[in-house]
Amino acid sequence: MPRQRASITVPLISALAALVLLLGGATAALAHSELISSDPDDGASLGSMPSSVTLTFNEDVDPNFAQAIVADEQDVARPVTAEVSGPRVTVPVPPEVRQGAVQVRYRVVSADGHPVAGEIRFTVAGAAPTGDTSSATDAAATSQAPAPAATPSAPAQTPAGQDESASTLWMYVLTGFAALLVVGVGVAIVLMGRRRR
Template identity: 35%
Template structure:
């Protein structure tokens, strides 16, 4: 009779444990990507202004990054992604024709990181992509004077740091060597006087 009581108590404990754990199970679920626009492998024929991700629950905007790279290897992400409800939207600059790679990362409400990547094909008209190509050379022309100034400031500060960084250890090493040599000479002179 006692074995039946022990078995009953064990089964009751297991049943109680299952009742406690089963309702908590949905809390263990993490956010998942439901769909993206454009979808993986899709071909886009109209100019695209954003890539949109839809999740099954809210994600944290401040921890979200989306990099949209054209066939030319240049990033066309325009600013940071915006999160509204369960949707994360990444604005993009006019894309060049060809394969476009999207690499994304975000964090679900419970702190679980999510990431993924996919490609789609941009078949939208190319004239709009010529404008961004001409824009970088224009901005590159004014950029050299500030970068030249920055470059001049950087080597000076680097050489100061490098000089200080090398001078200080060299001085310490020289002082240690002088102390050791002086101590050795003093000890040798002192030893014969004792004998």
């Protein structure tokens, strides 16, 4: 009788271990790229305007699909060319943006093809200069979209919020399935033990 129980228990334990490994792999696959830090920090108050803003992600960024816009206090959006080095994206601040509230809007694609979009904000003390109005007029004609438009060749872009909610839902489904399977196996072992007594 002990040998029969052992012959049943060992495969069940092996199956549970495989399930745990599978669940762990699926959870890791659902993890997405995200912004982990910026220089200056989001919400920072500065004494002078930085020449550039550095965005650091938790994964490497595809240099072919890094886009950024810098918007000033009047929400005049200026597209800029971002430079990518591994997980770091450097966004130059146009000289026309001198003081006040600044928004840096970005849309990048991680090395695994996942799109990430968002923005950071910071404030530079002092009143905005009023000397040169021609540059502001020209810049006002540029796109004021909340994020850069995806290029035709870029992978299909989906809102970051929907990606995160879908990932969370799948993690809950997989975790619930694993929990139900473990409970079912445990009940089966107990019932089989009672029948053999």
